Structures are given as structure tokens and as C-alpha cells.
Amino acid sequence: MTRVLSCIQPTGEVHLGNHLGALRIWVDRQAERDAFHGIVDLHALTVTERPGVVGDQTLELAATLFAVGLDPDVATVFVQSHVPEHSQLAWIMECTVSFGELSRMTQFKDKSAKREGEFISAGLFTYPALQAADILLYDSNEVPVGDDQRQHVEITRDIAIRFNHRFGDTFVVPELVTPPVGARVMDLQDPTSKMSKSSTTDAGCVYLTDAPAVVLKKFKRAVTDSDTDVRYDPATKPGVSNLLEILGAVTGRTPVQVAEGYTQYGPLKVDAGEAVVALLEPIQARRRELLDDRGELTRLLRVGADKARAVASATLERAYRAIGLLPA
Ligand code: TYM
Numbered sequence: 422m423t424r425v426l427s428c429i430q431p432t433g434e435v436h437l438g439n440h441l442g443a444l445r446i447w448v449d450r451q452a453e454r455d456a457f458h459g460i461v462d463l464h465a466l467t468v469t470e471r472p473g474v475v476g477d478q479t480l481e482l483a484a485t486l487f488a489v490g491l492d493p494d495v496a497t498v499f500v501q502s503h504v505p506e507h508s509q510l511a512w513i514m515e516c517t518v519s520f521g522e523l524s525r526m527t528q529f530k531d532k533s534a535k536r537e538g539e540f541i542s543a544g545l546f547t548y549p550a551l552q553a554a555d556i557l558l559y560d561s562n563e564v565p566v567g568d569d570q571r572q573h574v575e576i577t578r579d580i581a582i583r584f585n586h587r588f589g590d591t592f593v594v595p596e597l598v599t600p601p602v603g604a605r606v607m608d609l610q611d612p613t614s615k616m617s618k619s620s621t622t623d624a625g626c627v628y629l630t631d632a633p634a635v636v637l638k639k640f641k642r643a644v645t646d647s648d649t650d651v652r653y654d655p656a657t658k659p660g661v662s663n664l665l666e667i668l669g670a671v672t673g674r675t676p677v678q679v680a681e682g683y684t685q686y687g688p689l690k691v692d693a694g695e696a697v698v699a700l701l702e703p704i705q706a707r708r709r710e711l712l713d714d715r716g717e718l719t720r721l722l723r724v725g726a727d728k729a730r731a732v733a734s735a736t737l738e739r740a741y742r743a744i745g746l747l748p749a
Pocket of ligand 1: 428429441442461551568605
């Protein structure tokens, strides 16, 4: 059976871009794949400087993942720090990737530029090595992610190929999977930037926990452009194209098909907002229920970690043996 691995960081709140670019694909495919999904709390440490934050956000994120439809009886949902093999393999990955390759990562360049004058951790630089460990530990065939993770999956493939070449066939070389619609959801206020947890204003970012009135307002105020025809053309009409893309992703159509139904921006904004509200309402209700029983959430994560460790420890062992480390 095809093995799938993909993860999400417990930093900030989950937004519509995370959902349309990644989570809904994880849910849709969990039954036909052997699915592993990690809450990558160690990755969050690259930008965490206060105690007591990551743990709470990890549990809240677990509730969100189950609320969007990941079924703990079907998919393995685990917390990265509960599976120590991630950190162990990460070192080997760091020794298999070059300083030059890491220097070319656009996410490092963007994130470190945003933190100019602040503390920039070495972990922010070596982040892709830990991500490669996440992926390769599970012999993943597919990595379903949004478009912004393309470079990270590509470097993982390069690392796997290099390791296999040096030490013999050890890792499965994974394929990137992005959704046909919704792979890059843009900020509603700044449609040339991706929707992101670190957006400058909340107005452009729709959170999965936003109340219906807030969602509708964010869509009504979405930035479009000065001409009036509704057309899918991301290069010259990024705002309108983003709305078409979101409505298309939520209703299972292409943005071009969605555009056929509109001659004005106003109704498109209203329909996109209402479609997102309808998508989010059941998720929010389920999330509240799940958060009422934090003991059960913790139990589910423990079961997930046991299943994850069984796979991850075998792969780490294989990598140690391939290198020829002296057995303990
Ligand atoms: P993270 O936590 O930023 O995002 C989780 C997932 O959401 C997708 N995504 C988007 N998709 C469409 N439009 C957007 N605006 C948008 N914003 C985010 C991301 O592409 C991602 O799929 N480095 C990863 C976490 C990670 C990981 C891994 C992913 C760590 N290890 C192993 C896959 C496999 C990250 O920061 O995602």
C-alpha cells in the first residue's frame, strides 16, 4: 500500500491555506493509503522562545486534525517529539546535505529576513534536514503538501538519493503531491503573498476557528482590482483569481468553471465567504467537542506515537547499519 507522510507545525492557528493545501487531501486519501501525519513540535522550536506554549498548541492542533476528519483508527497521527528517531535521523541528514544547499532554501531566506535584528536560530537554517528525517523515516512514497513545501520535498529527494548512493539503498525516494486546486491559497488582503500564520494582518488570513461573521467580513473586504470582469488570471488578477481558487477548492470545481458563474466581484465574495463558513462550521463544532476531553486526545496521540515509532525505529536502524556504525 502506498505510504503517505505529511506534517504540520503547531505554531499559530491553522488557516484556510493549510486546510485547502494539505489537510483536506490528507483526509480524502487516508482510506486508500497508509497515512502518517505528524504534529512537528520540534520544528516549531526554531522560532519558539517562551516556555509552555508549544505543548498547548500541540494538543489544540491534534483536536483540529481529528476535527477536519483524520480518523485515528485509520491514519497514524503523532507528535514529533514523542518519536525520538526524528532527532536522531536529523543529524545524519545534516551530514548528508551541504551548507550550500541549505543556503539556497527560499524559506530560510524569507524567514530569516522577516526576523532581521532578532534571534535567528541555527535550527531555522538546518530545518530542512529535520524535515527530510520526518519524511524518510516512514519510507514515504508520497508527501501531500501545499506548493510552498515544494523545495523542502525536493531537497529531501536529493538527500535520499545521495545517502543511497554513498551507503547503499536505504531510503525510499518520495514524490511530492500537491492539490490541483488550492495548492497556494493567497492572503485576502495581499493576494501576491501566500496566506500564512505570520501574515502581517489577521484580515487577510482566514483561521479555521474564525466565527461565521468574521469569515464573511474577511471575504467581503478581500482585495480585488479596479477593473470589473471576473476571470481566472493569477498573474494580472491575483485577488479575484484567489477567490475563484478558494471557491473552486471548496466546491470541487476548477477556478475557470467557477468564473463562468459570475459577472461581478460582490456576489463572488459573498459566495466564497458562505462556502467557507459552511465548510468550517461542522469542523468547529467537532473541534470543541474534542477539546472537552483532553485526556482522550492525549491517549490518541500516545497510540499514534507507538505506531509511528514501530516504523521509524526500523528505518533508523537500517540507516545506522548502512553507514556501518558500531552496534550498541
Ligand atoms: P506548515 O505547518 O507551514 O503548513 C502545513 C501545510 O499547509 C500547507 N500550506 C498551504 N497550502 C496552500 N496555501 C497556503 N497558503 C498554505 N500555507 C501552508 C503547507 O504547504 C503544508 O503542507 N515544513 C512544514 C512542516 C513539515 C512537513 C514535514 C511537511 C515538517 N516536516 C514533513 C511535510 C512533510 C511546514 O512548515 O508546514
